[in-house]
Amino acid sequence: MAENLTPNITPKLTPTVKDEPKARTMSFPDAIKEVMRGKRVTRISWGNKDYGTLKDGWLTIFTKDTFHRWLVSDGDMEGQDWTVAGEEVK
Numbered sequence: 596m597a598e599n600l601t602p603n604i605t606p607k608l609t610p611t612v613k614d615e616p617k618a619r620t621m622s623f624p625d626a627i628k629e630v631m632r633g634k635r636v637t638r639i640s641w642g643n644k645d646y647g648t649l650k651d652g653w654l655t656i657f658t659k660d661t662f663h664r665w666l667v668s669d670g671d672m673e674g675q676d677w678t679v680a681g682e683e684v685k
Contacts, residue, residue, distance in 0.1 A: 619678060623667075626677035630654070635680035638671070646680040 621629075626636040626647070635646040635657075645658040647665055656665040 620675060621677045622675055623672045623677060629679055636677055637680040638674055639676040639678065640674070 620639065629636050630647060630649055633649070635648045637646040645656060647654065647656045649655065650662055654665045654667070655662050657663075
């Protein structure tokens, strides 16, 4: 009787590369959509202490411990560092 000459080979498992989470930033139009959904938005460059929201039907910014009507700047509109306030950016 012929012996089984096939070696017992255990397959080697290759670890899969995990995708790193991407930063959850957005453009100004996307930020305004979030405001319209009732969320507060902020910019990373604002240091997460100021935020924009709707208040009494007006686009409003909370800064210096009070609300002001938000006069959106060109920098705000061109910014790509918008986030939903209170959500962790990874």
